[in-house]
Amino acid sequence: MAEGRRLPGPESASPVRFAYLRTRKRGYSATVSDPQWVTQRQAAALLGVHPSLIPKMLRRGDLKSRVQAPSLSHSEVLSLAEARAAETAKLEARRARRAAKASGPRPPDEEHEWLLAPSAAAVLGCTEIALGGRAARGQVPYVVHGGRRWFRLDQIELQVRSEVAQRTRRP
Structure with missing residues (x-):
């Protein structure tokens, strides 16, 4: 950058040109302390989402905004956060039930060791079709x-032992 040149900014321009920045900042900082209303960034932090999702929630009707800044009702944001947490818990419970069903076949009881056809065929030394x-x-x-x-x-091991005994038996 050449020496002596300055970038235009609020301090170097006429007071009228950037007056809206000063009034907006003053109005904004004066209402931040109001506990009933939160900004979009604060709402995003309370909801645990990215700030870019808040305008989408406003368009969908999940949240309602007012004209003044901060524009979102604190109680409305908290109730939406609770609703989203309940919906997430329901979804997780549904996924857990589905995972329990899809975790694989369950044996008929826990008292014995059970095998499916591929393992039983391997123990018997034959193919699944033969089994x-x-x-x-x-x-x-x-x-x-x-x-x-x-x-x-x-029972499969008993069958293997009986087959071996029949083959090795002498008349």
Whole structure:
């Protein structure tokens, strides 16, 4: 910047040109201490949102504004914050229920170790299709729970031991 040149600003211009800045600042600072009204920035802090969301909330009708600054009712902002917190809690509860359902299949009981078809087939040393055939013929015990076939690990191991015993048995 060249020496001696100054940028135009309120202090270098005529008092009439920037008078609106001074009156706006004075009027604004005088009403900030009013506890019934808050600014958009203060409302954003109370709601836990970005300040750019406050005009959108005004357009949607979530908040109402007045002409004077600060323009938002403190009690209205707090009631909106409570409503948003309740809505968020409901959404989180719904997500938790959905996650519990989608967390995977649950075994029929907690007393025994249960296996699904892929694991049971691996223990028996056959394919899932062969296991399905054995189960359909009644050669392998299973329980249908939650739309799936569940195999008890102890019964599968017993079946493996009996197959091994039959192969190694001498006449």
